[in-house]
Amino acid sequence: MQNKVLYSVTGIFQTPDSIKHAAKSIADAGYKRYDINTPYPVHGIPKAMGMTISKLGYFTLVFGLSGIALALGFTWIITNIIYPLVQGGKPFFALPPFIPITFEVTVLLSSCGTVIIMLLLYFKFPNNSHPLHDTNYMKKVSSDKYGAYIMADDPNFDQSKVRSLLESLGAIDIEDIYYDEETVSLRPKVFEPKFLGFLLVAILITAGATYFTLNKLLFMPPFDWMSFQSRVNAQSLSTFFPDKHGMRMPPSGTIARGFMPFPYEGDPDKAGKMLVNPMTNTQENIEQGRKQYDIFCSPCHDWHGTGNSRLRGQFPNPPSLHSQKVRNWSDGMIYYIITMGQNTMPSYAYQVSREDRWAIILYVRTLQRAMNAKPEDIK
Amino acid sequence: MSTQEFQVNYEKKGLPSTWLRNGLIFLVLGIGLSAAAYFIEPQRALINGVVAYMFVFGCGIASLFLIALEYIVGAVWSVPFRRISEFLAALLFIAPVLALPAFFNFHQVFHWSAPEAASDAILKAKAPYLNVSFFVIRFIGIFIISWLFYFFIIRNSRKQDVSREQFLTKRNITLSGAFIPVFAILISIMSLDWLMSLEPHWFSTIFCVYYFAGSLLAAIAALTFIVVSLNERGYLIKGLTEDHYYSLGGLMFAFTNFWAYIAFSQFLLIWYANLPEENFWFINRMNDTWSYISVGLIVLKFVMPYALLASQPSKMNPGRLKLAAFWILGAQYYDLFWLAIPNYYKTGPALHWTDFGFPLLAIGVIMTVFCIVARGKNLVPIGDPKLKRSMDFHL
Numbered sequence: 001m002q003n004k005v006l007y008s009v010t011g012i013f014q015t016p017d018s019i020k021h022a023a024k025s026i027a028d029a030g031y032k033r034y035d036i037n038t039p040y041p042v043h044g045i046p047k048a049m050g051m052t053i054s055k056l057g058y059f060t061l062v063f064g065l066s067g068i069a070l071a072l073g074f075t076w077i078i079t080n081i082i083y084p085l086v087q088g089g090k091p092f093f094a095l096p097p098f099i100p101i102t103f104e105v106t107v108l109l110s111s112c113g114t115v116i117i118m119l120l121l122y123f124k125f126p127n128n129s130h131p132l133h134d135t136n137y138m139k140k141v142s143s144d145k146y147g148a149y150i151m152a153d154d155p156n157f158d159q160s161k162v163r164s165l166l167e168s169l170g171a172i173d174i175e176d177i178y179y180d181e182e183t184v185s186l187r188p189k190v191f192e193p194k195f196l197g198f199l200l201v202a203i204l205i206t207a208g209a210t211y212f213t214l215n216k217l218l219f220m221p222p223f224d225w226m227s228f229q230s231r232v233n234a235q236s237l238s239t240f241f242p243d244k245h246g247m248r249m250p251p252s253g254t255i256a257r258g259f260m261p262f263p264y265e266g267d268p269d270k271a272g273k274m275l276v277n278p279m280t281n282t283q284e285n286i287e288q289g290r291k292q293y294d295i296f297c298s299p300c301h302d303w304h305g306t307g308n309s310r311l312r313g314q315f316p317n318p319p320s321l322h323s324q325k326v327r328n329w330s331d332g333m334i335y336y337i338i339t340m341g342q343n344t345m346p347s348y349a350y351q352v353s354r355e356d357r358w359a360i361i362l363y364v365r366t367l368q369r370a371m372n373a374k375p376e377d378i379k
Numbered sequence: 380m381s382t383q384e385f386q387v388n389y390e391k392k393g394l395p396s397t398w399l400r401n402g403l404i405f406l407v408l409g410i411g412l413s414a415a416a417y418f419i420e421p422q423r424a425l426i427n428g429v430v431a432y433m434f435v436f437g438c439g440i441a442s443l444f445l446i447a448l449e450y451i452v453g454a455v456w457s458v459p460f461r462r463i464s465e466f467l468a469a470l471l472f473i474a475p476v477l478a479l480p481a482f483f484n485f486h487q488v489f490h491w492s493a494p495e496a497a498s499d500a501i502l503k504a505k506a507p508y509l510n511v512s513f514f515v516i517r518f519i520g521i522f523i524i525s526w527l528f529y530f531f532i533i534r535n536s537r538k539q540d541v542s543r544e545q546f547l548t549k550r551n552i553t554l555s556g557a558f559i560p561v562f563a564i565l566i567s568i569m570s571l572d573w574l575m576s577l578e579p580h581w582f583s584t585i586f587c588v589y590y591f592a593g594s595l596l597a598a599i600a601a602l603t604f605i606v607v608s609l610n611e612r613g614y615l616i617k618g619l620t621e622d623h624y625y626s627l628g629g630l631m632f633a634f635t636n637f638w639a640y641i642a643f644s645q646f647l648l649i650w651y652a653n654l655p656e657e658n659f660w661f662i663n664r665m666n667d668t669w670s671y672i673s674v675g676l677i678v679l680k681f682v683m684p685y686a687l688l689a690s691q692p693s694k695m696n697p698g699r700l701k702l703a704a705f706w707i708l709g710a711q712y713y714d715l716f717w718l719a720i721p722n723y724y725k726t727g728p729a730l731h732w733t734d735f736g737f738p739l740l741a742i743g744v745i746m747t748v749f750c751i752v753a754r755g756k757n758l759v760p761i762g763d764p765k766l767k768r769s770m771d772f773h774l
Contacts, residue, residue, distance in 0.1 A: 043773040053691055088651075096650050099643060 004178035007131035009162045010149040011171025012140055016042045019146035022169045023048040026148060029165060033154035037141035056118060063113030067106035075101060084310070086295050089351065120190065127189040131179035140173070149177070260354060268336045275332030279358045281365075289363030292356040296348055305367045316344055321364055322371045331361050387761045388617040394753055395612065402746030409743045412736025417480070420733045425480060425488050426577070426723055427737040430715045432477035433573055434741045437566075437594030437711075438601055439470030443529055444562050445598055446536075447555035450548070456626050458769040459616050459759050463605050465533050467598065469752040471525050473744055478518070478573075485511065491579035501580055509576060517572060521565045528558045539762035548764060566591050574715070578722040581660045585645045592638040597711040599634060601745065603627040604704035607697045609758065616759045616766075621695040622774045628694025631684065631703060639681040663721045668729040676717050680710035712738050 013019045016038070023036050027050045036045055075098040079085075084092045119125035132138045132149070141147035148171070150162050159176070166174050189195055217223055232238050232246040241248070264271035279285045294303065302308040305321035320326075326334070338357045341347035352360065369377070413431075416424035442464040449457050486493040491509045496502040502509065532554050535547040570590035575581065583589075606627065609615050649657045664673045687703040688694055716734070760766065 057690065088653075096647050099647065 003182075004180055006152040006159070007177045007179050008149040008151045009159065009166065010132075010135075010137040010147055010173075010175050010177055011166035011169070012137065012173040013146040013148065013169075013171055016146060018170055019148065020044055020048045022148050022166075022171070024050075025169055026150065026165070030156055031150050031154050033151040033157075035149060035151075037138070037147045037149075039142055039144060039146075042146070056114060056122075059117045060110045060114045063117075064106050064110035067109035068102055070109070071102040071105035072098065085299065086351075089295065091291070092295070120188070124186075124188050125190075126192075126195045127185060127187065129184045131177055131184050131186075133184075135175075135177055136173070137175060137177065262339060262349075264336060265340065268333060268340075271336035272330045272333035275330075275335055277331040277335075277358050277361060279355070279362055281362055285359050286362050286366050288356065289359035289361070289366075292352060293360045293363045296352055297360065300345070304371070305364060318345065322368055327368050327372070331358070331365075334361050334364065387759075387766065389615070389757070389759050389761055391757055392614055393755070394609075394614070394750055394758075398746060399750035402743055402750055404743075405739050406743030406747050409736055409738075409740025412733075413740050416733035416736055420731060421484075422487055422723065423720070423731060424733060424737075425484050426719050427716075427734055428477065428480045429488060429573060429577070430712070430719050431737040431741040431744075432474060432481070433570075433590075433715050433719075434597070434712050434738075435470050435477055435744055436474040436569060437590065437715075438597050438745060439468055439474055440525055440562065440566055440569075441591075441594040441598035442467035442602070443471065443525065443532070444559070444566075444595065445602065446532060447528075447558045447562070450532075450552045450555040451559060453552075453765075455765050455769045456623060456772040458763050458765045459619060459623070460602060460606050460627075461536065461763070462756070462758055462760050463602050463609075464598070465536060466749050466752045466756075467601055467605075467745070468529055468533070470745060470748055471522065471529055473748050475518075475522055477740075477744070482515075489514075489576060489579075491576060496579075505579065509579060514572060517568055521569055524561060525565060528554065528561070532558070536760055536763075537756070540757050540760060541762065543762040543764070545764050563591075566594065574718050577719055578660060581657065583645055583649065583657065583660075585641060585648075589638075589641050589645060592634065592641045593711050593714050596631065596634040596638055597708055599627070599630050600704040600707035600711070603631060603700055604708070605749070607700050607704070611697055614758055616761075616770070618770050620772070622772055624697065624700060625691075625694045625774060628688055628700050628703070631700075631707060632688040632694065635681060635684045635688070635707065639685075642681075663725045664717065667726050669721050669725075672717055672729045676710075676714060680707075680714055684710065709738075712741065 011022075013022055019036060019038065019042065023045055026034050027048070036049065038045065076093050079087075080093045090097075137147055137149070148166065148169075150157065150166075152159075163174055232240075234247060236246045237244055238246040264274070297305075299311060300307075300309045300315060300318050301321060302310070307318045307320045309315065309317050335357055337345070338352065338360065339347060339349045348357070413424060413428070416427065445457075445464045446461055446468065448454070449461055481488045490496065491502050491505070492511050492514075507513075532551050535551045535554075538544070539547045567587035570587045574590060575583070575586050606615065607624070610619055646661065649661055652658075663669065684703055684707050687699060687706065693699045693703075720729070720734075
């Protein structure tokens with residue numbers, strides 16, 4: 001028994017009632033560092049031990065809140081700053097589609113975080129040595145007996161007093177448990193090189209498998225079978241229709257809801273002369289124009305119309321909208337360009353409604369005026 | 380089976396005398412205020428009446444569902460509370476009375492029945508379902524079917540207090556199995572007819588689930604409120620533990636989340652697809668002061684109950700449980716109000732003073748019916764074979 005350190009004094013009890021009574025008496029005797037072991041959950045033990053509700057819930061709360069912050073922050077940065085791209089004509093950062101993601105990240109972080117914290121703090125993971133392992137005591141309390149032990153580091157600990165307390169409570173098989181400090185450690189081992197190395201390997205394997213799955217595996221048969229379906233893809237040939245067009249033309253004479261004729265095709269000058277902006281220059285309309293401009297025009301023309309595009313050279317930069325030429329153009333002329341496109345700039349007639357197009361023009365005019373402010377504007 | 384006799388620690392007492400009195404006060408106040416509302420703002424009062432009706436009907440039929448659920452899943456912990464739900468299910472008998480004013484002013488409430496609807500292509504296509512005679516048949520059918528189930532299930536349960544026969548439980552399990560699918564259909568039709576058809580051009584495939592979620596939440600909240608109040612004063616069986624309270628609180632918490640999940644699912648899909656035939660319903664509720672009411676709904680029906688019930692101790696604390704239950708009942712009424720009124724009052728102030736008599740009426744009806752039905756009966760199913768086990772219930 002030399003070199004060995006006293007860990008605890010253990011006692012075995014025969015019935016659930018006696019262990020409940022023992023738990024209560026040990027707590028009443030003022031011991032703090034003790035524990036109860038039972039082969040199955042016995043109701044009422046935590047209460048008898050005077051345990052309050054676990055603090056683990058606060059970790060869950062913190063992890064949950066970080067999950068919310070992480071998911072919202074991530075989606076916000078992606079959609080608003082890194083890739084502000086048009087998605088179905090919605091605002092860049094629209095909350096509703098990100099709620100499910102936020103919900104999932106919150107649940108994921110709070111549940112995984114809680115389990116990991118529980119392992120680390122309560123079970124001293126990855127330290128899985130324990131002085132009680134492989135003792136007779138542990139074998140009994142994991143089959144058909146109930147046990148209580150009081151640890152030697154309890155401030156009130158006194159070996160003989162503890163023994164007599166357990167005896168008076170009706171314990172049988174009272175034992176002193178010693179452990180060898182060299183083989184059994186009570187300290188956490190999170191920062192041991194072995195464990196860190198294991199973590200690193202686990203991370204590498206997960207990352208590698210993810211990379212392989214997303215970039216290679218999904219493009220191999222049979223995992224790519226989803227891409228080959230017996231439907232007609234947009235823009236593709238159809239063997240079914242005699243004209244071989246996969247996409248169908250509407251019957252001739254069909255007009256869209258709210259259709260308005262646009263008889264100026266190929267004649268921008270006439271459009272510039274004939275068309276007048278039906279929207280008045282109110283703050284509300286300009287705001288509507290700003291929203292639509294930011295969504296549909298700003299990727300190429302920049303937030304302020306300078307032509308400094310966000311597309312990083314993947315598309316030719318457009319000219320500035322502040323040139324004398326554009327400023328002299330009538331609203332109808334700009335309307336014509338949005339509707340018909342101009343050289344490399346495509347038509348936006350199908351994406352931006354008529355009203356929004358006029359609102360955009362109000363906003364472009366506002367930008368132009370702001371960029372070329374005269375002294376009397378600053379008042 | 381053990382032959383040992385289980386001593387039921389329950390002493391039969393009448394309900395607290397103030398309950399019926401308070402119920403009647405609410406009822407009289409509610410009737411007075413809502414009658415005044417019918418004279419001052421007849422159209423608005425009619426719709427408010429529909430809200431009160433749907434609130435009471437939902438509490439009643441969802442209580443019957445809770446009873447069936449207990450039987451069908453063999454739940455043990457809830458046995459001492461079943462009687463309370465049984466009394467609440469009796470609301471099914473008073474509910475049709477609340478619906479009467481709408482029947483006498485049918486065209487004003489249900490615009491699809493007005494003669495102008497005949498020239499509306501969409502309403503014409505819906506006419507095989509949305510026509511007055513079929514509507515009335517459905518209404519009567521729903522009540523007759525649910526009364527029948529109420530009658531048989533409750534009779535068996537009450538008989539057991541005296542006879543202590545186990546086969547009565549078995550019989551009720553069979554009845555409950557039959558009731559649950561029927562219930563799904565009944566509550567769906569009722570919510571379709573009386574809430575969704577108020578805006579007959581609109582449709583949402585999840586709407587019935589939405590009403591179900593809210594109604595079940597209200598039934599659980601009403602149950603919790605009554606159980607905690609009665610138990611605090613010793614009217615129920617002795618020996619109910621924190622674990623029983625915890626389960627009630629847990630159910631309220633779970634269904635608060637369920638409601639939020641369903642409500643958000645409905646909103647997200649409509650928002651995303653942005654189809655004009657669906658989105659106008661939400662747009663109406665985002666205009667003017669309705670936008671505040673809509674945001675209020677999220678706070679009142681999700682955020683607040685969530686915060687009130689999130690922690691473990693709060694689900695065992697009687698005061699907190701009563702507060703949360705009362706709050707949820709209020710929020711359910713608010714929700715139904717939000718579903719119905721904006722269909723008629725799209726702009727202008729969202730609230731009107733005549734709105735406030737109707738929740739009083741609904742509470743008065745619930746309290747009065749509860750007290751009258753419970754009079755002279757055991758508040759606990761003392762003959763239920765599961766009662767002993769339910770008193771040993773531990774989480």
